[in-house]
Amino acid sequence: MACASHDSTCKLEAVLDKNMKILIVDDFSTMRRIIKNLLRDLGFTNTAEADDGTSAMPMLENGQFDFVITDWNMPGMTGIELLKAIRANDRLKSLPILMVTAEAKRDQIIAAAQAGVNGYVVKPFTAAALQEKIEKIFERIDAQ
């Protein structure tokens, strides 16, 4: 596993705080449950769920969340709108966001990157891909 090169000891375990509060945003309860279970297998048990951006925003504003995993295509407020709303919010703007979505067009991935997404996983995905992206996001944040 790659570690921050400026540090002699691998800080990954310390960086990946297993108690961090994670919000899972997806309109399909099946997918929320899958992600929740995968996170639990990875040791993250402090999770909450929202079914679209509209219900996610007040939760993020009121709760101390450390990480957001969101779908793109949702009724009401979509994932890309949620991403933009978070980046435009002074208190939330630095919140790490991983997009887990079936949207696979290059234009969409570029749009998400430009809107400030921290990672992008296309559905269907593997447990290893999810783990790797989460680790990478926090590795990068720690290196900054």
Added chain:
Amino acid sequence: MGEIQKNNDHSRYAESLRASSPELIQCLQANDMDGAIAILQHVNLVREQTLYQEVGRLTRALHNALKDFHLEIGLDGRLDVSSELSEMVDARSRLNYVIEMTEEAANTTMDNVDAASPRVQRLIERCNQVQDIWAKERADHGDEEYSAVSRLLSMISSESQQVQQHLQNILLAQGFQDLSGQVIRRVINLVRDVEESLVRLVKLASEVEQVAGIQSDALTEVNQKETNVSEEGPYVKGVSRGDVVNDQDEVDELLSSLGF
């Protein structure tokens, strides 16, 4: 079919233009502008009438087609789009039923995975504990039976870990419900849009007089193309959608080319 129709209209228009051309040339040569304009207006009128007739014909054909679909809708123009009951509504509710059923099935599967997983985990933990104790016993004795039990214990432990892996794969496979559900939702929306458009068209058919006037607006609306980056839904095999990445590796490649 559109092409044939266009050619047909075009030939009638050309025919009427050709028929009027000697008169038109005469007027132009005599510098009779009012006469020339009147002739051109007449030619245009012929064209409009053709268009008008064709719209009427198409609308009637459409109405007949709708009747064949058992769409029980009146033609008196008092039709309410929202109260429309048709086979299409039935199609939508059937598709919604598929979403519900697959969700239920996925949840049942996940309930069972959730029930099995901690049991397997306990088995692994307990097995490891016994293995440690057994290793000490074996060191003291070292007979055949002791080593057979040792092998059994390590087999239980490694097989259980494999089972855990399979359980996780089963869990991940339930993502099909989300992906297929997204596609079905799109079809439901499409059916609803088509249905509403058809009902509107049938309403128009009952007011054929006004059809020609409204037609161009309707066409512009249909031709309006979305230019924003919007949701596309899951990639469907065999359905070409242009510039789509095929797997996670391509996503990573694209993002790293953007400095990620």
